[in-house]
Amino acid sequence: MTPAPDTAMVTADGLPLKLKLRQAERRKKLTAFLLVTPLLLFIIVTFVVPIFDMMRRSIDNPEIGEVLPRTTEALQAWDGRDLPPESVYAAFAADMVEGRENRTTGRVATRLNYEISGMRSAVNSTARRAARLEAPFKESLIETHARWGDPYTWQVIQRESGRFTASYYLSALDLRYDESGRITLQPEEQRIYLPLALRTFWLSGLVTVITLILGFPVAYMLATLPLRYSNLLMILVLLPFWTSLLVRTTSWIVILQSQGVFNDIVAFFFGEGARMQLMHNQIGTVIAMSHILLPFMILPLYSVMKTIPPGYMRAARSLGANPFTAFRRVYLPQTIPGIGAGALLVFILSIGYYITPALVGGRTGQLVGNLVAFHIQNSLNWGLAAALGTLLLGSVVILYFVYNRLIGIDNMKLG
Amino acid sequence: MMTPLPPYAGKLERAWHWFYRGFCALVFFFLIAPILVIIPLSFNAEPYFTFTREMLTFDPDGYSLRWYQDFFTSESWLRSVRNSFVIAISATMVATVLGTVAALGLARSYLPFRAALMGLLISPMIVPLIISAAGMYFFYSSIGLAQTFVGVILAHAALGTPFVVITVTATLIGFDYSLVRAAQSLGATPTYAFFKVIMPLITPGVISGALFAFITSFDEVVVVLFLAGVEQRTIPREMWSGIREHISPTILAVATILVAISIALLVTVELLRRRSARLRGLSS
Numbered sequence: 001m002t003p004a005p006d007t008a009m010v011t012a013d014g015l016p017l018k019l020k021l022r023q024a025e026r027r028k029k030l031t032a033f034l035l036v037t038p039l040l041l042f043i044i045v046t047f048v049v050p051i052f053d054m055m056r057r058s059i060d061n062p063e064i065g066e067v068l069p070r071t072t073e074a075l076q077a078w079d080g081r082d083l084p085p086e087s088v089y090a091a092f093a094a095d096m097v098e099g100r101e102n103r104t105t106g107r108v109a110t111r112l113n114y115e116i117s118g119m120r121s122a123v124n125s126t127a128r129r130a131a132r133l134e135a136p137f138k139e140s141l142i143e144t145h146a147r148w149g150d151p152y153t154w155q156v157i158q159r160e161s162g163r164f165t166a167s168y169y170l171s172a173l174d175l176r177y178d179e180s181g182r183i184t185l186q187p188e189e190q191r192i193y194l195p196l197a198l199r200t201f202w203l204s205g206l207v208t209v210i211t212l213i214l215g216f217p218v219a220y221m222l223a224t225l226p227l228r229y230s231n232l233l234m235i236l237v238l239l240p241f242w243t244s245l246l247v248r249t250t251s252w253i254v255i256l257q258s259q260g261v262f263n264d265i266v267a268f269f270f271g272e273g274a275r276m277q278l279m280h281n282q283i284g285t286v287i288a289m290s291h292i293l294l295p296f297m298i299l300p301l302y303s304v305m306k307t308i309p310p311g312y313m314r315a316a317r318s319l320g321a322n323p324f325t326a327f328r329r330v331y332l333p334q335t336i337p338g339i340g341a342g343a344l345l346v347f348i349l350s351i352g353y354y355i356t357p358a359l360v361g362g363r364t365g366q367l368v369g370n371l372v373a374f375h376i377q378n379s380l381n382w383g384l385a386a387a388l389g390t391l392l393l394g395s396v397v398i399l400y401f402v403y404n405r406l407i408g409i410d411n412m413k414l415g
Numbered sequence: 416m417m418t419p420l421p422p423y424a425g426k427l428e429r430a431w432h433w434f435y436r437g438f439c440a441l442v443f444f445f446l447i448a449p450i451l452v453i454i455p456l457s458f459n460a461e462p463y464f465t466f467t468r469e470m471l472t473f474d475p476d477g478y479s480l481r482w483y484q485d486f487f488t489s490e491s492w493l494r495s496v497r498n499s500f501v502i503a504i505s506a507t508m509v510a511t512v513l514g515t516v517a518a519l520g521l522a523r524s525y526l527p528f529r530a531a532l533m534g535l536l537i538s539p540m541i542v543p544l545i546i547s548a549a550g551m552y553f554f555y556s557s558i559g560l561a562q563t564f565v566g567v568i569l570a571h572a573a574l575g576t577p578f579v580v581i582t583v584t585a586t587l588i589g590f591d592y593s594l595v596r597a598a599q600s601l602g603a604t605p606t607y608a609f610f611k612v613i614m615p616l617i618t619p620g621v622i623s624g625a626l627f628a629f630i631t632s633f634d635e636v637v638v639v640l641f642l643a644g645v646e647q648r649t650i651p652r653e654m655w656s657g658i659r660e661h662i663s664p665t666i667l668a669v670a671t672i673l674v675a676i677s678i679a680l681l682v683t684v685e686l687l688r689r690r691s692a693r694l695r696g697l698s699s
Contacts, residue, residue, distance in 0.1 A: 025525070028523070028525060029525055029526065029527055031520075032520040032521075032523040032525065032526040033520065033526060033527060034520070035516050035517060035519050035520030036517045036520040036521060036526065036532055036536075038513055038516060038517070039513040039514060039516065039517035039536060039576060039580070040517070040532065040535070040536065042509075042513055042572075042573070042576070043535065043536055043538075043539065043573060043576065046551075046569045046570065046572070046573040047538070047539050047547065047550075047551075047573040048535070048538070049554060050547075050550035050551045050553065050554035050555070051542065051546070051547070051550040052550075053550060053553055053554040053557075054546070054549055054550035054553055054554075057553060214442045214445065215442075217435060217438055217439050217442065218439050218442045218443065221439045233443065235681070236443045236446055236447050237446060238681055238685070239446075239447065239450065239677065239678065239681060240446050240447070240449075240450060242630065242677040242678075242680055242681045242684075243450055243673070243674055243677045244633075244634045244651060244670075244673045244674075244677065245634055245636070245651075246634070246636060246651045246654045246655065246658075246670075246673075247450070247453070247654075247670040247673050247674060248449065248450065249658070250453065250654065250658060250666055250667070250670050251449035251450060251452060251453050251670070252449060253464075253658060254452065254453060254456060254464045254465070254667070255449055255452060257464065259463075259464070259465055260464060260465055261452060261456075261465050261466065264465050264466065291445065291446070291449060294442075294445075294446060295446075323428055323431075348541070349543075351543070352542075352543020352544065352545055352546065353543075354543075354544065354545040354637055355636060355637060355655075359655075359658055359659070369543060369545035372545050372546070372549055373545060373549075373640075373641075376549055376552060376641070377641075382553065385549060386549070386553070389545070389546045389549045389550070392543060392545075392546060393542060393543070393546050396541065396542065396543055396546075400541050404534075
């Protein structure tokens with residue numbers, strides 16, 4: 001009466017237990033996944049798609065291909081040397097006439113102006129006179145505007161007539177095409193974004209170091225004091241954390257401005273001449289950002305230090321280490337995960353900062369984020385804004401992966 | 416080092432001890448003073464951002480409530496208060512419902528692609544606000560949601576969900592699902608078991624997640640700067656233009672009110688955290 005080796009255990013409805021178990025497992029997984037689905041869809045639509053839309057914009061290049069279709073086609077046969085043949089000029093004149101009717105030449109004017117300054121007026125003035133142009137178009141176009149007699153203009157139109165472009169990224173990295181079409185660095189005095197990126201990294205690093213120097217002793221104090229006292233002191237850390245960013249920035253304006261609280265105290269002790277310029281420069285940005293980001297340093301440090309048994313230090317002392325050696329050799333190495341977490345968090349948050357530099361930074365205290373906003377709201381160069389934003393996002397994502405490797409996203413704690 | 420100095424401590428150790436305490440005191444001062452300094456200044460009788468002689472000598476004439484009066488009688492400020500609450504409460508409701516439901520799934524270790532999903536759902540918290548705002552501005556304007564309440568609410572809800580997901584998932588860590596099975600074996604329907612067994616446990620997490628989502632929306636200004644029209648201006652947006660354009664101490668009165676609100680929220684979250692730890696049997 002031993003069961004045959006091939007008869008597996010079955011459930012009440014006659015199905016093998018193994019199969020039934022697998023079904024149940026699959027149903028469990030499906031249920032868990034279905035619970036996540038609504039939020040997943042919501043985040044994709046409201047957040048992920050917009051981010052990808054921004055990335056698409058950074059390489060999107062519809063203007064020339066759409067507004068100058070004939071020119072684009074005629075230029076394909078051109079070898080790029082000297083001036084293009086009459087057929088290209090004729091095609092361009094026809095495109096301008098049509099573009100003038102459809103009111104689309106402005107897009108080309110703006111687009112070409114990003115590549116060669118002064119092209120806006122060249123295109124616009126040509127568009128105004130497009131209907132009156134006569135053959136031979138080469139001569140009459142060059143007469144309308146000298147730019148059409150420069151082979152470089154046509155090289156640029158040829159290069160930028162594709163559906164996608166790298167030119168926004170080149171601008172965002174202070175690169176350009178030289179006369180022979182090679183990619184080179186902008187001359188030093190025209191570089192904007194590389195110095196800005198350097199400044200952003202430098203100021204973020206500075207804020208990180210300052211918050212570490214200020215935050216480490218405080219976190220240590222909070223972790224080693226009896227709970228009664230540390231809970232009270234913790235409020236002093238958490239209150240700024242919960243206070244509105246705008247409120248904290250306002251406070252710093254009140255304190256730092258030349259007729260502000262700090263300078264009034266300085267003037268009281270050292271005379272009116274001692275007032276310092278602390279706002280609308282990098283000093284203001286660094287002070288205000290260090291204050292705003294300090295809790296983000298203290299909290300991860302504190303949660304790591306809280307797990308270090310105080311006995312280790314006592315053991316080191318009793319084995320003859322002086323307090324400094326005990327601290328350096330025994331305590332400090334154990335706080336490294338906390339230092340890493342806090343420093344990365346503060347650095348990641350700083351490089352994307354916008355509000356505080358915009359309000360207290362003046363001209364020299366601006367960061368990459370401010371230029372993104374500037375190109376969206378003022379210069380209306382959305383492609384460049386998108387390229388800058390994508391590069392900034394790339395840096396944050398890389399740092400975030402480092403963070404995840406070192407600390408793990410699941411260990412992120414709030415409050 | 417924080418325990419009282421042992422009697423055998425040397426001179427150097429004593430000096431270091433007091434230096435260390437003094438340094439920490441200065442850092443605490445640095446943390447808290449900028450927030451406290453605006454409170455007395457908001458009662459300034461003069462339109463200055465600094466202490467007047469009358470204020471320093473505690474002359475009653477140096478103090479007044481005129482900036483609060485200004486705030487409570489100004490049409491644009493009152494509208495911004497209304498907008499802030501409408502937007503923050505709506506965004507919080509969306510974020511809390513979606514975030515809580517998702518957290519119930521994310522807390523199961525057998526969820527497929529769990530790490531990737533978690534990363535994606537947390538991403539609104541990691542991506543710098545200026546980039547989120549830029550992306551949302553481009554996309555929402557192309558589908559006609561820019562300068563509408565719906566657009567701002569959806570954006571803020573997206574920014575708030577990671578906080579709900581994190582806090583609710585945290586309360587579910589270590590949860591014993593056999594409790595749910597026990598309830599069901601005793602005849603409870605899955606819904607009943609959810610409300611009677613899981614819900615009481617995650618409620619503190621849900622509420623503190625909701626509070627985080629609320630404060631995120633309530634404080635948020637970058638997305639509002641890009642997405643909101645004049646009709647949707649919130650308190651931080653009004654403060655932003657107050658600082659940039661027509662600076663008046665009314666901002667300080669508003670700031671003081673906001674500090675009071677943050678203290679209330681901080682206390683609530685702290686109490687909830689302790690209650691949650693107690694419920695889960697962790698020492699508080």
